[in-house]
Amino acid sequence: MDRRSFIKLTAVSGTSAALASCGNPENQFIRFLPDEDIVPGVAVWKPSICPLCAAGCGLTVRVMDADAEVTRDGQAGIKRIAAAKKLEGAPAHPVNRGGLCARGHAAIQVTYHPDRITQPLKRSGDRGTGQYEAISWEDALAEVVSRLNGVDAANPRAVAFLSRVGAGHRSALIQQFAGHFGGSPISFELFGDDVLRRANAVSFGRDQLPTVDLANARFVLSFGADFLGTWNSPVAQSAAYGDMRRGRPGIRGSFAQVEARMSQTGASADEWVPARPGTEGVLALGLAHVIMAASLQPAAAAGRAGSMVAGWGAGLSDYTPQRVEELTGVPAARVDRLARQFAELRPAVAIAGGAALAHSNGLFTAMAVNALNALVGSVDQPGGLSFTPQFNTGSALKFSPAAQPATPLQMLAADALSGAAVPQVAFVDGVNPVFTTPRAWRVREALEKVPYIVSFGSFLDETSALADIILPDHSFLESWVEAVPESGVAAAVASVAAPVMRPLYATRATPDVLLEIGRGLQRPLGAAWQTFDEMLGASFATLPSTTPDVDAWTDAQTKGLWSGVLPAGLARQAQAVADGATYAFEAPRFDGDAKQFPFHFLPYPSVPFGDGSTAHLPWLQEMPDPLTSAMWSSWVEINPTTAANMGISDGDVLEVASGHGSVRAGAVISPGIAPDVIAMPMGQGHTMFTRYATGRGANPAEILAPVTEAATGALAWAATRVRVTRIGPPDGSLVLFAGGIREHLEQEHR
Amino acid sequence: MTHPTGSQINRDLLHPLFNTSWRFYLLVAIFGGIVLFGLATWFTQTVNGYGVTGIRWPVYWGFYVTSFVFWIGISHAGTLISAILRLVNAGWRRPVTRCAEVITAFALIIGALFPIIHLGRPWLAFWMFPYPSERLIWPNFRSPLVWDFFAINTYLTGSLLFLYLPIIPDFAIVRDKSTGLRRKIYGALALGWRGTPKQWHRLETAMQIMAIAIIPVAVSVHTIVSFDFSMAPVPTWNTTIFGPYFVAGAIFSGIAGLLIAMAVLRKFLHLEAYLHPLHFENLGKLMLVMALLWGYFVFNERLVTYYGNEPAEMSVYWRTQSGTFAPLFWTMVICNFVLPLILMGIRRFRTITGCVIASIGVVIGMWLERFLIIVPALGHKYLPYSYGIYRPTPPEIIVASSTFAAMALLYVLFAKVVPIISIWELKAGEHPSPELLPPATEEHRLGDLHL
């Protein structure tokens, strides 16, 4: 018996004698022996990584002693632990350079959320009701293993693994795990960027999101990309944006935003250009036309990206400013001026993203913007866009590439419903497709057909509540975390961090669980590592160290990241997609008859919640939305003139109906939205997602039409038409922080 | 006009003290019940947190501070009016002064409760008091709230004295007419009053001094209450007119309160013979003057704001003239100006009923005036993003309205133990039979005293 356990024992017997009579068995735990060597009252700072979006910002976590109710060895009690206290942006991290977005700050509430799942659960009630009973890890894992041993090895779709998009090690492991059963992980993100990745693959041979060198740009033209709010790597882009505005003596970069509903990013633009939804690509080509026609740049300057656009070589004669005005609603003179600005204010860069690409012709739009960039020489140049060299974790780990391409989620659902291919086991990790997919895809019904669902979720949400067994993951602060950013930084970066605190509960790190399941299978996974950190160590060891006399793995752990020049074999390779086709404008296809459904419907990622995955964090719920100041609520944005014509006042309850369903929320009359567009933020409307998000507001995904982008099959989430009906006066569900919306209020009260 | 004789006076005015009807118990039960309910509500507010009220960011003052200013205003009825009437030696004041002075005392006590009721942490209210704490932390003498503390305490002390002094001879009368414990109590209260010329002389001198001293105190009290607002850089608050505006408003509402009290006393204590229509008419005329003065101040306040055209102030201005608060504003104008002008300006309407109707209007109107000074401005302070609208909640409404019951309860109890009309002053007034007057007063008829 060592000294520590001796003290423990005496303390336990002493305090339990004293406290047992108080009927507080959980207090029998010893309180004053810390888990680790931490000096009370002295803070230490440890690196970690923000898990809340794909940007992968680096964190510095303040850790101090605290008394916490924890579970240790199956027993719950109060214990003095080293606890994370605050998340701050890691100053030296090349992605976020010390900054952190609102979501990043709130990430600590994931760990301390009162509704976290604290141990493995087995379903005891009907699917979706959230009734579960406790089960031990041993029993739970045994059950999963036996289920997996029973699947049909010849059927590549017997195991479905629903997970997040990513290029990191966890994703690689999941890929390997899914591949073991013959399939690929299925990732669906409502606001995903598959269209843009494909366009970049076609235009530039890079199947990747671009990194925009805003800091050195003189003119930025964004087609729908909310790059300061929710798109791609917002903190990195915000930092660069700040420098674009005021970081260079005597030079102030200008910026115009093309979109039909003013986003947080559009609000910062010098010029806001509302174009008709689905015609953004026409505007981009209109600019290219003017630039070529005015001989500001030769057509050939656009190279391959230009040659992929139909009519490029002929100077895009179909895209004269007049024609562009007809199609987009942007005045011809403005098209002309924007084009000249774009060509003359060098370096200039155009960004495409968000709603602009969420149409049936999204790929065309992205290709058009790519060609525009190429035309003015903004690719791989300072002040333009480039592609971050990305660490290929698969090759570092010597994983075999996926055998089968992933089945798109809607196809998985359709096949399961029709009985064509029902997965025998489904895994769910970090995604909530029941919430984020259009109701029309019937993902929930499809999942209900799956006989056995395993979730790694930390919370009961719409999808994890369908699971038969829940194997709760640690929170990111309690586990090894890593990220391989796709964008947001010029040089290659791979971040990694050890747990900053010990787990509060009887949870287990999902990668470790996967490895353990893999070991237990009749046909073992055959991974070379027992644990995830071993796997990370092996992977980072392949990288060249950037500090003399320290190996790369140790170095990365101290710094929280590795950054440097990737050896050729470890970098993701550029691959040209040669499909021979050229792209021309095709009118976007909208679901719903324009007479019956007069408005374009624009769901958009909410600044605090994104697609809704962070709606359970109270700090984010109470954070006023940047544009509307709404807290804890859903709303419908509508143009003032439209509202006046329809007799709608601020806060009135509106029903927004598409051909696929209807949702209700309070009206926010906003000057920053086109008269024929209705917008709603994603994020709320959860039927089950902890005490803070359940039953709050409405989920616009429910009424989305299953329109897809023609070439990529990605969901065209901006392609639904709706009608709006005033249901009644404000019902109190819309909570605004702000009173007035205009600073100068001459006419407001007369 | 017939005047009761001395023994009649004693019989009438001492009757309520010696005879208790069921109506007294009923009234005490009703008003007492409401007061207890109000107290319980305030207690739950204190226990549960101030959040049960409708106060919010940025409208941090609402019903309670409105009630505070309102009651301090009502308190101007008594002592101030009585002091002025005493100094100008208006003979008709005699039956009126005491019921007026009582209003002051009780309205002040009630008003002074609100700064405590409205505190976030009322249990620490004593930190506003200047006392030599062991840490030598004094209150901040630059804070108008501390000025309030001094002003209200001074006025309350003065008013209580001013009320008490002329009761002494009446206590003596009660003492002389009672036996047992009651005699002992009233004896103590009468402070050994024997009615000697020396005592009369001292009493009258004291009354003269008090009457003079209390007037500036009364004027300062409401000026200082107005400083709670005018000292803060809140649009439409930060104005020099607030001092006189508040004093005028206070006297205005005070007269209205007094008229209502007189009418109620007259009816329920059957004092028709003492409170004549003339008293009502005279006070009604005074109220008319105050209505005109009030109207001038409101017009002036609006005009200056309008002419100055300062954006933040204009936003509040339009909010009350034609925006959210317009219904309340125009109700206030009708209650405080149109109604008293018609009822008090036209002789035919200047009856007791007319006075009561006008007074009720003025009380409502003046309550609204305070509300309209406080709430719209706080909700529209400079930065439009932070605009907000306040709506009272039931606890505030209950607590604020229960103070009216508290006023009634205190009045009923007071009238039960003290002759509500000054017996000796009435006797000292113009009476047809001089032999009924107490000898001392014959020598020193109050009306003959001049300073």
Place this chain on the structure above:
Amino acid sequence: MARWGMAADLDRCNGCGGCVVACHAENNISTVGPEQASRGRAKHWIRVERYWEGDFPDVKLKFRPTMCQQCGNAPCEPVCPTYASHHTEDGLNAQVYNRCIGTRYCANACPYNARFFDFFNPSWEKPLQLQLNPDVSLREVGVMEKCTFCVQRIRGTQTTAKTEGREIRDGEIQPACVQACSTRALVFGDLEDRESEVSRLSRSPRGSKLLEDVGTRPAVTYLARLTEEA
């Protein structure tokens, strides 16, 4: 003696709200929940005000992060009966929660509506209390709270500098909102030091003070979002 000040470059600020949540995290500001939020009880020591200008399609939006301006001549100070709101030697408007009795007078007097009242006892649903910052005291029901310029960080750095026997370096003190701001719109430092970045920015021709004409002498300078190159 230092005079702490801040500069907020509105040409950098993109309205992201990172500062808002950072301030909640640093200063133990409790969330009040939807019901209380709808009754105007949400506490945001820093808020990003936004104002619309113009009408569709020529519409613009302005963001302005707004916190206590740490006025040199603070209207919230003289009105406080207990000195709970008072001026420190280094020009901060200090709020002593323990001394506040909840008159809310200071909040009325504050032209910026920068003060927030605790209508109920702040509470954290377990184990959210583990996120609390031990350097910042918790408030109780009935007191007023507001931005302190993260005084705990100022004092902490002062102590460190003192024990190390040196001056505080410019930029060494970063309030939580400043630290969080991705665009570097917020800059903090000593206005007395003519060389400091904040003092340089405060003298910028783009700079102005909010509600300067009220006479509050704020310590926060807003740098205008000018489209001309300035």
